[in-house]
Amino acid sequence: MIGSQRDGLRIALGADRLSNGLPHRLSPVPMPATPRLELQDLGLRFGALRALDGIDLAVQPGEIVALLGDSGCGKSTLLRVIAGLERPDRGSVRLDGAEIGGVPPEARGVGLMFQDYALFPHLTVAENVRFGLHAHPRATALALAAARLEQVGLGHRAESYPATLSGGESQRVALARALAPGPRILLLDEPFSNLDRRTRDRVRADTLGVLRETGTTTILVTHDPEEALGFADRIALMRAGRIAQIGTGADLYGRPASRFAARFFGDLFEVAAPCRAGTVATPFGPCPAPGFAEGTALVACWRPEVIRLVGPGEGLPGRVVSRRFLGTTALLSIVVEGFLEPLALPVAASDGREIGTVVHLAADPAGAFIFREERD
Template sequence: MKTTDATDGGGDVRLTGISKTYGSFTAVHPLDLAVPRGSFFALLGASGCGKTTTLRMIAGLEEPSTGTVHLGDRDVTALPPYKRPVNTVFQSYALFPHLDVFENVAFGLRRRGIKGVKKQVEEMLDLVQLGEQARRKPHQLSGGQQQRVAVARALINHPEVLLLDEPLGALDLKLRRRMQLELKRIQTEVGITFVHVTHDQEEAMTMADQVAVMNAGRVEQLGAPADLYENPRTTFVANFLGTSNLIEAEVVSASGDDLVVKAADGRLVLPAARCSAPARAGGKVLVGVRPEKIGLTHADDAGSVPENRNRVTGRISSTSFIGVSTQYVVDCAACPEFAVYVQNVDRDARLAPGADVVLHWNPAHTFGLDASQSVLAGTTGDAGAAEGEAA
């Protein structure tokens, strides 16, 4: 099975029919992928999905079983890593402990016999905001500073493409979030193509212009972060990128711009354009809605809910206060664990476990998926989501 890229024309990186097998195990199924020139591109997926193997084939660290790798207009499939115009930053950083920051960054230039490296190194250290740390050794730096040294050392060689393999994985949460913005700033300033491998959905959504969501060696969906989140085409993408409530439903009417479906205790409406499954009267679909799109009203106030909104009834089974919002789990006939996120602006004390409630939302915020898929795909409860990944 091939996955068609979502870009027109060429890019800095083009993979055509590329795959990787190890004996009887297929790490990456044949796929086509184009990474737009000058973009920040993320390969996102759980451990074992094939994302790192794909990155290593771009770098030349793994030989494809089938297919070709083009960088620009040049076929580099048969070239060794050192002859490819790419550099890679790994999670471990791999800095030289006996060299200071300046010499770590200058290393690649000196190895190529380049004289007078001072100006280039200083400009690169200014780019990553480490000019004042030039004479420190790696062990004297924070994790985030070490990561920036690794990026500077890779960029000073002026690669056409920078490959990043889980570069923030060793950092704590607060520092990781700060470094996400830093990496995006650096990529914007230098303007070269970044291809970033990560298992962290928030990281990919924060940094990337385009994201390829990978699962079991295939690209499930490719697009801009907002489009993937708002318009998932599979249950895996719907669940892996955030949280989705998925309701099994039967199509009542499939004419016009809207679909009308029957779900447990009532009818729901969704835009036909947001349904990726074939929709015909009597057919089955999965109706999806994100937790933050939903309003939660106590059953005593059900009459205040506008008639034009989708609604289901249920009973609160648990609540979690997390500061900016309260997360509710509601037991509904349509969905046994319906998640609702409500901002903590005007909290209703009646909305506690055991309370009967109405869940309601704008029909435009609803999407539809093929009902033949597992509703658990992409969740931690999906035992088949991850396989052992070679490389």
Template sequence: MSASTPEAGADLELRGIRKTFPGFTALHDLDLVIPAGSFFALLGPSGCGKTTTLRIVAGLERPTAGSISIGGKDVTSVPPHKRPVNTVFQSYALFPHMTVQENVEFGLRRRKVTDAASRALDALKLVELDHVAGRKPSQMSGGQQQRVALARAIVNRPALLLLDEPLGALDLKLRRQMQSELKTIQDEVGITFLHVTHDQEEAMTMADTVAVMNHGRIEQMGAPQELYELPRTGFVASFLGQSNLIAGAVESAAGGTLVARTAAGGTLRMPIERAVSTSGTITVGVRPEKLMLASEAPTTDDNVLGPGRITDLSFTGVSTQYTVEMPGIGSIGVFEQNMVFGSVFAVGSEVWVRWRPEHTFGLDADAQAGAAEAIADSEDA
């Protein structure tokens, strides 16, 4: 099975999809195009609309308005079993009385496919489980059972594979292993993958494109690196990783550089194309790992805040995470890579924070409200 075969993948198009339930709207006129053969992730907190979107694509929910097409064919009114779609759920839903191979063959035999056994073995080889084809699911680990569920979905050669929080039941080590394996399998078979998750690391590790959803709408969509390095809303900046967000007022925007003045009286610079707003009150953002601490006022062209005082630190192995209280600004998070044994600075130390202007991004004035919502949602997930 290769990406050039009709089964290998198909464009998925959602046009004006709206879904209303009594008392609320789950999806607001959603437009989305997922190219054939891509690994696409819908990322967001519980209740954002991502699972409703997946169920509409699968045919398990009917949209209130809008249309769905797969491979150029309108499937809005097509029942689930007639769509070229298979779904892998968080619960593996394997038949306990059947062997691994029988589980994978099940759908093929119901459709009276003549080479069901050989196709099932091919699918098991793809997930590296052909050597345990005769075992029962109870004799396998959680990661192996998830791969069996994946093989059972792939063996039907769908144009589109839907993944509904498929790794949520696995422990951290297995989850990371399966992230890599899923991406490798998707590359090999070329099927279009639509992956629904609330796990930021999972989405960024596997997907070619990530759409961050909030309240039934897509807040931002793009490559994982693009979303992380250049978020366009406070929600994205704080749901996809952590960000320091500082209130500022635009002082100038000329010559390709935007200059914003903070409440503490200092100025911060950024490339003007990295700012959503270029006048009035804005929110200046920077990721904590972009920051560096100094014990004396830096004399560089970097953005500088300080002096402030370290109020907390935690050693995480790869980095030490500091909280610095800045007068007039608030708490600033700094993640410094551990290059020496032990922490460089202690709680109570007076420090300055500096970073390169090109690592700065500019958001709307209300970005901090969206960030607070994202942080609350991340804690609830």
């Protein structure tokens, strides 16, 4: 949870008011010159800990950006800075071109949705959604709250109390409440992590649909790469208080800037070797390594999907040492000479290869990621 419940509710419910008090839908428009949110050289220390270090980020109106990373990498701290719950040591935070570093949280036009939703148990669903709409005439607040509840599919639960809601319903009420004041930007802190997988997938899809419909500029904090890939327009992958790489999901998955980024999005099969004459030697053959000096310690990495099972006499021989049934697929663990760790390779569940089977593997050397060998 980001900050205290009281501070967060002030932010989530003190956002800009819609000019007519009614929900709106934004039509696609050309990208404006001014980003909705712009962070420049943000830095923040907690004693000796450098929580944020040189953060630069621009988020366009209507864009959904995921802050992705392991626990402690700085993503929640960055959300707190945007919300106004933490003050950075250096750098600027601009919203629609205006510096908001000195603006109190409740006046920033920022909505915040909690991991635990923070619904008031003594208020009905409709009253929870109306909580931050006191500046509106009562009739307008009632209409706006009802419209937001209909939008998230919970108009029929308006008079229910939070204790009677499922986890997915609570999440949708929290979303309706955060959107009701018409925030300029919405901050989501791990909003789906408390849901079981089946409910999470459904609620996540529903939430994305609402955000697209309303054109709400959104920043999502998550530690789940799959969630970031499926939810966000762009992903800012964070590490040790910095943005390690930012781009579309396709960019980060298919063109990772580092081994750290490549590993974050799935398993890798790795081979370390020095650069020799512009290549790195691997069991699958020499891999092109342009741009590296002779003798540079390199690592060649393949994703499992580029490894092929081939016929006897082709490719590299290996031996299946374990097999794990996963429903429609099975996961084979294969020991291959030249690799320090067994290769985990998914196959169809109907594939008949069992433990002890000798298999042969091949991969296009040009399909490898090549990175400089660095300490993790």
